[in-house]
Amino acid sequence: MQIVVAQKAGACFGVGRALELARRVAAEATGPVHTLGPLIHNPAVVDSLAKSGVTAVEQPEDATPGATLLMRAHGVTPEVEARAAEAGLxxxxxxxxxxxxxxxxxxxxAREGYVVVVVGEKGHPEVEGTCGHAPEAVVVGSAEELVLVPKAKKIGVVxxxxxERRVLREVVSGLIGRCEELRVVDTxxxxxxxxxxxxAELASKADVMLVIGGRGSANTRHLADVCSGRCERTHHVEDASEIEQVWLADAELVGITAGASTPADQIEAVCARVRDLSA
Ligand code: SF4
Incomplete structure (x- = not known):
């Protein structure tokens, strides 16, 4: 049996960086350390951080006085930063x-007078953080929601x-002709x-696909959907212990991929488990 890990899989640059920072802060801090919400959507990582003394709080005011507060990779609003500073964190x-x-x-x-349009999911922490930096910004999830954008001379889009880039294209083309100046920064x-x-490339060749990542992680679920469409025997697992021998029966090629919040050690653990079960 061949075991192949997708060429791009697992923790992205921003998540890897946040994890490294969290581990460094946990090792160096003299007092309690909190993250604002779970650092990433990965229960195993959140548990291991908790064991090293890094726990999540929902609001800056919930943190232990004098603690260190780590802001997540998604970013926060300036208002949340100000509240954390006010709480002495x-x-x-x-x-x-x-x-x-x-x-x-x-x-x-916003400073230059553009009506700011943020194309994204309303209520997503990253979008909320972004809107905190331009409080008049309008969030649209699709071109159908462009009715929400007020008439303006200058519109700026991020x-x-x-x-998905397709959605950005649709929104931008819907805005053409609605203002004198349209500025788009593809973020x-x-x-x-x-x-x-x-x-997708790996799943179309594999007999079995294993997708690793938290069940609460939207990008991992999306990866599992992409794989299921190309490989019927796709399984979404949070950790290696969930893999069953029967899943691997008669498989010649087992493909492995992982969401952007899955660290490398979890991918290695899955590879090792597949090797053990197929030995
Ligand atoms: S997916 Fe998000 S956190 Fe990861 S590198 Fe891209 S912007 Fe940064």
Whole structure:
């Protein structure tokens, strides 16, 4: 049996960086360490962080006084940062630099008089964080929602980093002709689409596909959908212990992929388990 890991799989740059920061802060901090919400959608990682003393709080006010508070890769609003500072917490910013770029872009657009349109999912933490940097911004999930955008001379558009580029194209083409000046900054991060493309290629050759990642992770579920469409024997697992021998029966090629919040050690554990079960 051949075991192949997709060319692009697992933790993206922003998540890897946030995890590294969390581990470093946990090792160096003298007091309690919290993350604002779970650091990533991966229960095994959240458990292992909790064992090293890093626990999640929902609001800055819920943190232990004097604690260190780690901001997640998705980013937060300036208002949340201000509340954390007011609560006397030491903030460590693990916001992904690509998300930071979106914050800086919308701030500049708002300052320069553009009506800011954020193309993305309403209520998603990243989108909420972005809107905090341009409070008048309008969030649209698709071209159908363009009725929400007020009439304006200048419109500036950015996207949630994980947006499908097709949606951005549709929204932008719907905006053409609705204003004198349309400025579009394509803030989509390639990490998600690269993982989907690599998974699709592998799934179309594999007899069995294993997709690793938290069940609460939207990007992992999406990867599992992409694989299921090409390989009937696709299984979404959170960790190696869930894999059953019967899944691997008669398989010549087992493909493995993982969501953007799955660290490398979990991918290695799945490879090892497949090797053991097929020995
Ligand atoms: S998906 Fe892209 S933008 Fe989001 S955390 Fe990962 S690297 Fe950063």
């Amino acid at each position: 030491t903030c460590v910013d693990a916001t992904c630099p690509y998300v930071k770029k979106v914050h800086v872009t919308v701030e500049r657009m 996207a949630q980093t994980t947006l 989509i991060c390639e990490a998600t689409s690269e993982r989907q493309q690599a998974a």
